[in-house]
Amino acid sequence: MVRRHVIWVLKARLRLKALLSTSEGYALLPWAALAGLLGALATIAFRESIHAIQFVLSGHSGSLVEMAKALPWYWRVVMPAAGGLVAGLFLIWSRRVPAGAMSDYMEAVTIGDGRLPMRQSLLRSLSSLFTIASGGAIGREGSMVQLAALVASLLGRLRNFDAEQLRILVACGAAAGLTSAYNAPIAGAFFVTEIVIGSIVMRHFGPILVASVVANITMRELPGYRPAYEMPAFPAIFGVEVVLFIALGAFCGVISPQFLRLLNRSRKEFQRMTLPVPLKLAIGGLGVGIISIWVPEVWGNGYSVVNSLLHAQWVWSFVVVVLVLKIIATALTIGAGAVGGVFTPTLFVGAALGYLSGLVAHGLWPHATSDPFAYAMVGMGAFLAASTSAPLMAILMIFEMTLSYQVVLPLIVSCVVAYFVARSISDVSMYDVTIKRHRDATDRLRLRGMQMRMLIRPTETVLPMTAGFDQISSMFLEYPVKYVYVVDEAGRYQGVLALGDLVRVMLKRREGDALTARNLLRRDDVHVISPNMGLADALQRFMTHPGERLPVVDGMCGTLLGVVHKSSVLDAYARLGASM
Template sequence: MAFPKLTTLVQRVPPAHAMLLWAALAGLVGALATIAFREGLAGMQWLLVGHSGSFVEMAAQLPWYLRVILPCAGGLAAGGFLLLARRYRDRSAPDYMDAIAGGSGEISVPQTLLRSASSLCTIASGGSIGREGSMVQLAALGASLLGRVVNFDRERLRLLVACGAAAGITSAYNAPIAAAFFVGEIVLGPLLMESVGPMMIASVVANITMRRLPGYKPTYEMPAFPDIGMLEVPLFVALGVLAGLAAPQFMALLAAARRRFAKSSLPLPLRLALGGLGVGIISVWVPQVWGNGYSVVNSLLHTPWVWTAVLAILVFKVLATLLTAGSGAVGGIFTPTLFVGAALGYLFGLGAHELAPALVSSPAAYAIVGMAAFLAAATGAPLMAILMIFEMTLSYQVMLPLMLACVLAYFVARGAGGLPMYEITLRRQREEQERLRLRGTQMRELIKPAETVLPLEASLEQMAEMFRAHPVKYIYIVDGQQRYQGVVGLRDLTAGLLDGAGQAGKTAADFVQRGLLPVLTPEMPLQEAFQQFLAHHGERLPAVQGKDDPVLLGVVYKTALLDAFARLDRDPLSTP
């Protein structure tokens, strides 16, 4: 419900200025929503095991049978919450990305709360999935409710929700600049200052709030990044290529796991319980698969590891993530993606160090770059990945390898045709491909058979019958070789028939008008054909083989041309 006085006050302030103030408030709300989820997670840990902290340490301290039971029970409870969420379907978008990109900015409150409760059950019981998904969703919901209270219009509400989402990402990763570019690059598409400016304000306020509240610490405590020698640059290039090849395979495995679980006849709670059971069984031998991988990544960055241990944890962590995410659990894939990239980079660094220990930096440096490159390839957002890791390290030395690896990983992954992490990115890629196809569309693809064609020898009766059968203004006339000669107009033929005297024996050749209508050719681009229609003001135009060889191929309708232009110019992310 809107507050009239508050709404009036908002309307008096210039929209651009007011948006910055509301963005700051959205940042505060986003930070508080993130803290609420984090504290809820800690509370669940206390209920389950009597203390909170690292999920890996929690799993290592539990007896083996509890490592199996807890994820299974958590999955069962999470599935129950998802079943309840399905009962609450309204006009509001269930996901913040849809609310920003294609919706009205309104986010469903019951669905968000129930899905967040489901995510809480999965994560607290050791599910191999990130907590950032629900954090961002709750932050976006807070911004959406704020905008609805002050009666924002559709466009400003969507922007405020984007600010809330950016604040949630900032609160989860302590990377305010990258958070703004995450929403801008992945969700909004084209980066406009009108959108990015408020999101940066929201991100900064969220980051300040998180730093001032108890319990703050960096998400990843990054080691100092070493100076990079020229001989080491090709290695980071190779790492970028490797990440670009591996990320699509990881995303394909996730998609396959989701399909496999979806095809099962099990109810949703049992599906999630089965995924949790699989994670629990793996954790009997590898407790590091619990949680989103934060502690393992931090350990890779600061502690020497042997390659066999890194490879084993990488394989089992990927398997645990496939079981958790594939079963339908609500949560983020963003953090597990960072884990896979870090492990892949660390293994690459170990191999490079074995080949040239005197020339190669520590494996931790490759883990840092591997995180960014794999993230860039998986999300299709290289700029965001570069900024995020740079903000975590605050080291200019990291920029050269980051830029090389992330950009190469992005283009390699896109060239490989891999599935992006987010459905909205996939939709945008398909739409861009359609636009490119339409830009290259020629009249050949729009030509339809012409039904109103007669030869030069056609009689008055034949032409009159043609006009009676088809509600058109012109009949196309061709010679014996089907070459276009011109048109006979309904008005001219009617005048001739009314005249009566001297019209007997006349044919189409006596009425044909040459050059009255412009003609289209198969190779003619959309824009040029559109100009021909503007000059003619008709509903259709003849299409011929060529100006020098005017064989009539058919007709192009204005509606088909306008439809092609509409698909070319439409911004699908701004339509409901």
């Protein structure tokens, strides 16, 4: 009996091992769960470190806006500048540390081998820590996601995963970090698959989703948990009000590219400054500090301001002031080179734009429209969809934050409209990897639809049907080609003259014999290409042709338009393969 039990256990172990070895996704599931747990703990450690530094600097912790309001005006100026200076010193230190790998988790997942440098990542996180804790107008989620991805990378390297498995595990860590920051496990998984990886494949999505869920459960079970945004109950939307949410989506789609352009312009302006990095960050912090003398709401990433918009009544003029100055403060912080995220400031801008739109709608139709907070909630998703070029992720994130089915219809139409409007205006996006992926997709479509008319080059090796022996000989002597093209009086293609035929005629030719191109003409020996022929068909023609070029002939009138070179066709194919 014991022997039979031992045999059964051994067989079960062998079957389990075979099952795990047949699927990379199955094998990664337990490690993805562990990456989710460790990623959540890493984000908690980063958040508590921010609170600790806040308490040391000012005696307050928690909301940065409340902290700013409690400080004298001169401390509001000094703290962001001093924090930027310290953050810059850590940033310089990180740049002097040999990395040996991709320092950004997105690069490590998309073009790297999944290895993240530990010392450099920790130093950059310390830089971000001081920027955020001292009032810098930047999101904390960037460093949280980076730390969670770093933990996953170290876990995979400890387990000796290959490059493909390590990349997936780093993606799991990134999803866990975003989930921990926003209490949105499904959206966290879709963020990584839709933005970072660029495709939803189950062998990737399964482990990433497991990591997100485990991270969310971990955050909820630990004491002191509270969601970043406290969403009120979303009202039911009926009838024509859906049109107003479509208009909100279009509004966010128009503003989003301008917001991202402003951030890029700020980066370029700071890069032109011939100053050390710490001084640049100090200047950015000083700008934030000066603005906060009058409007302390510009401090931090905007969590508390968004929660206030969702639960309190704001005057439209003050919303506009806070929105404009917050955008300027964010541009100063990010442009100076601070390490952090733009995700949370983007949600703030969307909430403010939505709130203003709701005030207008409620003022015009007070009995037929929802309160402004409903438009603020949808505006967060619409502006996020337009800025990240990831509408599905934005829809899921706001839905998970609200846990309300009522928000789905206005949210979907607003996010989709915002995405398409923003894409029609510009291809700019919050993340470089998204911009590159869109450009690659555009290149693939262009190359796949390429016709030979786009590759036509003029040719000088053309002779009339009446060309004599001397003219033919001169043409072959001047151009090192195997074939010369022959056209009639109207420029219509007739065939080719072959160098081999000319040589044989020269050996047999008697003095005084008349010889013209008509006598040596080959009509069907060389394939011709039509101007609307695609890459695949053209390549097939070149496969059976030993030469470097083929004539392009208009199929309607038979006119010789020029030539296409084999190297041009092969180069187009190479670019198509590289983009894929």
